[in-house]
Amino acid sequence: MSTLYDKVFKDHIVHQDDTGSCLIYIDRHLVHEVTSPQAFEGLKNASRTVRRPDCTLVTVDHNIPTISRVNFKNVTTFIDQEDSRLQVETLEQNIKDFNLAYFGMTDDRQGIVHVVGPEQGFTLPGTTVVCGDSHTSTHGAFGALAFGIGTSEVEHVLATQTLIQAKSKNMLIRIDGELKPGVTSKDLVLHVIGVIGTAGGTGCVIEFAGKAIRDLSMEARMSICNMAIEAGARAGMIAPDQVTFDYIKGRPLAPKDAEWDKAIKYWSSLYSDENAKFDKEVIIKAEDIVPTITWGNSPQDALPITGKIPDPKDFTDPIAKSGIEAALNYMGLTPNTPLQDINIDKVFIGSCTNSRIEDLREAAKVVVGHKKAENIKLALVVPGSGLVKKQAEAEGLDKIFEAAGFEWREAGCSMCLGMNPDILDPYERCASTSNRNFRGRQGALSRTHLMSPAMAAAAGIIGHFTDIRKFPYKESKDSPKIQLGGEEDKELQDAVYAHEKAPLPAKETESEKLADEIDDIPPNSQAGSNEKPAAAGASMEKFTVLTSVAAPMEKANIDTDAIIPKQFLKTIKRTGLSKGLFYDARFTKGPDGKDVATDFVLNVDPYNKANIICCTGDNFGCGSSREHAPWALKDFGIKSIIAPSFGDIFYNNSFKNGLLPIRLPQEVIKEKIYPIAKSGKQITVDLVEQQIKGPDGEILVENFEVEPFRKHCLVNGLDDIGITLTKSEYIDEYEAKRKNVFSFIEPGCSVVIPVKGTKKSPYGNTAQEW
Ligand SMILES: CC(C)[C@H](C(=O)O)[C@@H](O)C(=O)O
Ligand code: SF4
Known part of the structure; x- marks a missing residue:
């Protein structure tokens, strides 16, 4: 008995090592200008290539002006803002250097990545779709396993076409009945997030199901999965059906003829089995939504x-x-x-x-x-x-x-x-x-x-x-x-705050038990520590024991926009971001327009030298996939963050940068750690022993949880691209199988046709006028 997510995940496992950590294959990689420059730079520095240009589709969306392009000649003359221009120019250079399919500003196919992928038929059911962007969850509307990644993972996918992933939990959100007139899928998803909260889906892949979802068009379904990330979920998915197939058929990159028939056969098997187990279930009546x-x-x-x-x-x-x-x-x-x-x-x-x-x-x-x-x-x-x-x-x-x-x-x-x-x-x-x-x-x-x-x-x-x-x-x-509708107001207004009062009960189920068992397996000593540094990429600073004051923060939902606001995302480097850390909270403008430091905790002695943050509220690092958040924290000197829960992408990104996020029950943080943090005394985070100790060496937390593979990488300072490249024989093997079993997704971008009037090239890129 499997869920839709279980099925898609299983079909992408390239290798599972004895720590339980999985290497999964990525079928579709969308790339934009904000989260890719440092990834391409990493590839260049390590003399690596893009493993599957045919699975990589690039466009430009965040930085570009939206005024008329009638007089557009090239981005250099068109984009006034210097840092935006540099980011787009850097992207265009990388496209040339790595020979990738690109929809630039002269191409009608250019647009927001999450609009472009489905529109082109690049996004297909049952595929894994990633992008350095949190709203990659949008593509889950097709029954794809689609999620946002940070820049280190963008680099990992470019180099290896795989990602290291732990299995998420399964969550079902079923919307029964029919939406009333005037109520759209956007109302539906806002209502759902109002009910379950922005941490409601943390650690889960949400499957949206029920009659109200089935009745929606593909575009309406995309709006729902798009916002699954706002509910804290790793991804959102909807089982593909005739509505999905009708939408895809005939799109430029969709399978054709016999491959189409083969695809439909596979796609039709992608649904949650009748008695499949979900770790969490939420049932909502469509009629209740206004x-x-x-x-x-x-x-x-x-x-x-x-x-x-x-x-x-x-x-x-x-x-x-x-x-x-x-x-x-x-x-x-x-x-x-x-x-x-x-x-x-x-x-x-x-x-x-x-x-x-x-x-x-x-x-x-x-x-x-x-x-x-x-x-x-x-x-x-x-x-x-x-x-x-x-x-x-x-x-x-x-x-x-x-x-x-x-x-x-x-x-x-x-x-x-x-x-x-x-x-x-x-x-x-x-x-x-x-x-x-x-x-x-x-x-x-x-x-x-x-x-x-x-x-x-x-x-x-x-x-x-x-x-x-x-x-x-x-x-x-x-x-x-x-x-x-009838009498809805008071009850609905209260309902959407239910998450503030009573978090959803999470019962321990099969997949949770499995995850616990996996956690008990000791780290795999073969996974990197004996490798040569060049292959295993021993490039991160090691994390073993850390003693420092902990900056106290008593707030929920500290989003990555707050950790590092958008103006600092225009860099093409990974460093120099400490000024931007919590910028809006740390600085205000003085009469001369210059920044004046506020009394925000990280500005105040002794916390201005803190290496640890102790947060009592849920969902630290929710929102965007910007790896600039851990980069900024690291630049400032923060190496560990303790909180009741984290945004999934931020959690992942932190490990990739040698930071240790520690999840602990809120009561434990409030009772044992926060008072010490407030007093300005030091605590010790011991990753080797998985313990937290107080100023006098007393044990505050006996055994905090950390996945063995992540611990292994942190303690040994290993970057995981190197580790993955040592497994290239498994990737080759998977690709051979994919060619045969999933032949209908093979062509990818290799069939992208260049813009009219330009030379033909295998990927359409070298043919474009920039
Ligand atoms: C720039 C990018 C990293 C970011 C995201 O991941 O979501 C952006 O698209 C956003 O909406 O905040
Ligand atoms: S959410 Fe992100 S990707 Fe989507 S339109 Fe906004 S900035 Fe662009």
Whole structure:
């Protein structure tokens, strides 16, 4: 009895060593400019090549301006921001150096990686899909095992086409029944995150199932899996079905003819067996979901549009209470204000969550015949790819938006993250279809509220948040017919906070037991320590015993945007990031515009020299896959972080950089470690003994958990690309089998056709005009 995830994982195991650590094969690797420069540099330094250029597809999305490209000549003249330009130029140079398939800015196929992959048929059911980007979870909508990775892992995949992975837990989220009119997949996923919390899926691969999911289009399914990462999950998956097959058929990189038939046969076996065991199950009734928006700085701060801003007085848990107070303060909101009374300044329709053609159609249906409200300074519509843009223009959607005063742009990440010129000014409030409402996400001091495309468009027309079910649609014969739901408000408003009070019970199941057993196996002495340093890459500083003061932090959901804000991601190096660490918390601007240090804990003696962080709140390092977060921590001198739970990608990235994240029960941290941290006394983290000791050598934690393979690498200072390359015979063997059994995914990008009017080349890259 296997789950969908179990099946896909099993079919990709290249090798499993006696520590239980698995080497899995990666079928599809998407690459963008932000998380790849250091990876390519690593390859070059080690004289390594890209193992499978045919499995590697590259585009540019985060840094590019979204203004008209009519006068585009090349990125050097087109991109004004120096650091953005350098990142894109570096990417283009790497594409040439490694001969990779690339959709550049003159190509209609360019766009946000997570829009491009599915659109091209590069993303296929049952494949493993990775990218140095957390929203790679999007591709799970096809029944692919798709997850974000850090830059070290990008390098690992480029060099070996594999990754070292531990098996995650299985979580089922079943949505029974039917969604009511006016309720979209974005409302559904925001509701789910509101209910389970941003740490609800930690350590799990979530399978979304149930009638409400089956009824959704592929694009709507993608919006759901896209945000699985916001629920803390490693990945989100939906079993492929006829809707999936119909979407893929005929796409440029999809299998054809006999290979198509062979593919369908395999893809049809990809579902969770009837009695398959899930470690966690959540069942939600679709009828209970109403249009949902966020109010705070975490995607779990989701409320029905009929609700009101929470009141900290209603919360007893000190972390939840102070978290709400801080969010209200940042967001400029007053407790108990009805959401629909809140005015906005800007609208952003776009991002890898909601920039596909169906999203634009939904927004256009709302906008048609209306004008944007007077208080709206800017309403941006940014298609997810050049092809989405073309399609929308063919349908006349651009004209509808422009007639209403909305701006129609070129494809890119745009204001989702603001690594490009599209940003909010300080204190501006935005109705946004993106996926993260973290502090400063859309610009310094920006205020982001997440919602569906129809709700964002409607807010742009009315000038404040509004219930789409009451919106006065105009002109369109196919405007949705909507009836309002019954008594939903109070109960729903409470339901979405359930996660603050009672975390979901996690029963010990088969896979958990297996994981525990694997943890008990002693480290494999063959896995690297006897290798020659050149092969095994003994390049990391060793971690054995560390004694230091621990900087106390009493906060949940410390996201990687907070650890290192977006402006510091434009570097092409791994070092020099300590200034950016917790930048918005550590610095404020003085009257002369210069940075002035705040009293943030890491600025204050003795914690300004701390090597350890002790955090009492859940989910440290949630959000983005940026490896810049551990790089910045390391640069500052932090070597270990103790917290009740971590964002999965951050946890992984930390080990790759010689940092030791330690998960401990919250009570243990609060009772035994936090008071010592607060007192400014030192603690000792002993990785060899897996113990934490107090200032007088007393044992505070007898045996903390760490996977044997990770411990082995840290204690010996081993980089795992070297270790994996010693297993290349297993990779060869797997590839031979893949060629035969999974022949339908073999062609990959080798069939990418170069842009018109240029020379042909095997991967389309050398043929492109830059
Ligand atoms: C830049 C990239 C690492 C990041 C991510 O991983 O998510 C970005 O896409 C984001 O949305 O924050
Ligand atoms: S979340 Fe935003 S910044 Fe990240 S990949 Fe998606 S669109 Fe780009």
